[in-house]
Amino acid sequence: MTPKIVCRNVYKCFGPNSAEAIRMARDGQSQSEILKQTKSVLALNDISLEIGAGETFVIMGLSGSGKSTLIRHFNRLVDPTTGQVIVDDTDITTMDRKELRTFRRHKISMVFQNFGLLPHRTVLKNVGYGLLMQGRTRKEQDEAAAHWISRVGLSGYEHHYPAQLSGGMKQRVGLARALASDSEILLMDEAFSALDPLIRTEMQEQLIELQAQLNKTIVFITHDPDEAMLLGNHIAILRDGTVQQIGTPNDILENSVNDYVRKFVQNVNLNRLREARPASIPA
Amino acid sequence: MFPDVLDERSVRMYVDNAADWMVIHWGASLEAAFQPLLHLLIAIEGFLLWMPWYVIIFLIAGLAFLATRNWKLPIGVSILMFMIGAAGYWEESNQTIALMLASTITALVVGVPVGVAMALSRPVRSIMRPLLDVMQTLPPFVYLIPGVMLLGPGKVPALLATVIYAVPPVIRLTDVGIRNVDSDVVEAVSAYGASGWQKLWHAQLPLALPTIMAGINQTMMMALSMVVIASMIGAGGLGYQVLQGIGRLEVSRGLFAGLAIVALAIIFDRIAQSYGRRLQSQLHMDEG
Numbered sequence A: 001m002t003p004k005i006v007c008r009n010v011y012k013c014f015g016p017n018s019a020e021a022i023r024m025a026r027d028g029q030s031q032s033e034i035l036k037q038t039k040s041v042l043a044l045n046d047i048s049l050e051i052g053a054g055e056t057f058v059i060m061g062l063s064g065s066g067k068s069t070l071i072r073h074f075n076r077l078v079d080p081t082t083g084q085v086i087v088d089d090t091d092i093t094t095m096d097r098k099e100l101r102t103f104r105r106h107k108i109s110m111v112f113q114n115f116g117l118l119p120h121r122t123v124l125k126n127v128g129y130g131l132l133m134q135g136r137t138r139k140e141q142d143e144a145a146a147h148w149i150s151r152v153g154l155s156g157y158e159h160h161y162p163a164q165l166s167g168g169m170k171q172r173v174g175l176a177r178a179l180a181s182d183s184e185i186l187l188m189d190e191a192f193s194a195l196d197p198l199i200r201t202e203m204q205e206q207l208i209e210l211q212a213q214l215n216k217t218i219v220f221i222t223h224d225p226d227e228a229m230l231l232g233n234h235i236a237i238l239r240d241g242t243v244q245q246i247g248t249p250n251d252i253l254e255n256s257v258n259d260y261v262r263k264f265v266q267n268v269n270l271n272r273l274r275e276a277r278p279a280s281i282p283a
Numbered sequence B: 001m002f003p004d005v006l007d008e009r010s011v012r013m014y015v016d017n018a019a020d021w022m023v024i025h026w027g028a029s030l031e032a033a034f035q036p037l038l039h040l041l042i043a044i045e046g047f048l049l050w051m052p053w054y055v056i057i058f059l060i061a062g063l064a065f066l067a068t069r070n071w072k073l074p075i076g077v078s079i080l081m082f083m084i085g086a087a088g089y090w091e092e093s094n095q096t097i098a099l100m101l102a103s104t105i106t107a108l109v110v111g112v113p114v115g116v117a118m119a120l121s122r123p124v125r126s127i128m129r130p131l132l133d134v135m136q137t138l139p140p141f142v143y144l145i146p147g148v149m150l151l152g153p154g155k156v157p158a159l160l161a162t163v164i165y166a167v168p169p170v171i172r173l174t175d176v177g178i179r180n181v182d183s184d185v186v187e188a189v190s191a192y193g194a195s196g197w198q199k200l201w202h203a204q205l206p207l208a209l210p211t212i213m214a215g216i217n218q219t220m221m222m223a224l225s226m227v228v229i230a231s232m233i234g235a236g237g238l239g240y241q242v243l244q245g246i247g248r249l250e251v252s253r254g255l256f257a258g259l260a261i262v263a264l265a266i267i268f269d270r271i272a273q274s275y276g277r278r279l280q281s282q283l284h285m286d287e288g
């Protein structure tokens, strides 16, 4: 598998004294110790990973472990303090503003936990937003938007406004917007967390179905081990800004490297998983 | 007695001389620079006075109807306007409305960009914040000084004083409105490759619009409250009638003109408020 996204020794520090914080981290000091001494949060601590083209890569970890910070490095909503983020053999940390805009418009799109929809634009215009940014004609925007709205099951809601939709429907709009811009990479930060279990299951199945046809590179953050096992080709488990383990769902289940990882997967519902992905999980 | 630590007379002389120098050397070009303001004011005033009175009442009632889609406000507004006319202050009221509109428009043109700059730039904010604080505590009379000093009494300095007095709310609320825009929306727009301007046009300004509208409303009210003071240097209109009422001890003249100002304040406040509410629901920002 060719890598689509590569992180090399990424550190991210929020706060006044990042140089000192990173030096302490390299000496093996803990995140809380670093915070106490430097008043800086070391959100990511020496992250290196590879995400293959066409796979679904899941990031898991407790609240505050750095998942959102990490995924925001892939489209540079967050800049690393040090380290490289390479997408398709290009180090995106060296891009200037214009290159970055082009990259965001064409290569990568994102689904947000809090939807991030424009409240004063209709569903149709929200879904077409990525295409608007790409400079497509209005006709192309509206046609593609209408197509993706129907694909996520929202036909008939084109001219509604976000405030008139339920949480699950808003999230479908967010997903349709990301898919409509036809980018190769899809970032999903707890995209399904705000949904109730029934709709969530439905959305998971929809994503699997879409992915089977579209073959995008998806980075997916979740708190839910079942969701991670169901969707992920690989799973990375984060703790206090460090990677604990990266592996296939099977690896993570069978060969957990430590108790932290084991705690994450001990409650996985194996029955549902076997039903959905019989090949990947041993009996 | 306070000891004579400073020869204040010579200091004041320097200041006065500097002012004279500015008037002599820059007076003409300053006047030319503010010419567009005068044109704006005269155009609005000319329009209002050219129109027959019933058309003006109809227009204002129409505005009220557009803002509320309901007959209550238009009827109330029409009655108030009719009473102003019946009290014999039609012409003066229209002069006052013209001054208020011209200064509100000018305050908007200046204030919204400044507010945006404040919201987006920390250095600008740290300069503007204390400046606005001072502006809002200065007694309004002080604003007459620069205009009169440079341009002499007249409509333009009156307008300038009104604008300076009335501009802080629209600046402040633009700043607050933009900084309180849901950061998730702004982040989403950036993630799809929006430039700084696109972020502003697509997300920040429209989402801040209801707050900015509240600022415009306050600015309008402050402009109205300045008309009496501004009439001391040539604004004319209702304020001048109040002033004359005081000067000649004609209670009725001052009182009725004062009531007419209150009536105008009620009319425009109600219209602007309903328009703000309407905007909010039109933008579908009642919730998420």
Ligand SMILES: Nc1ncnc2c1ncn2[C@@H]1O[C@H](COP(=O)(O)OP(=O)(O)OP(=O)(O)O)[C@@H](O)[C@H]1O
Binding pocket: A014, A015, A041, A042, A043, A061, A062, A063, A064, A065, A066, A067, A068, A069, A070
């Ligand atoms: N902009 C910021 N400024 C300062 N600190 C930040 C910022 N963003 C994140 N952090 C800190 O970085 C750490 C990691 O945050 P992050 O949002 O990445 O966690 P997360 O794993 O996504 O958590 P959650 O599951 O709650 O979303 C936290 O300690 C957080 O306080």
Ligand SMILES: [Mg+2]
Binding pocket: A067, A068, A069
């Ligand atoms: Mg998060």
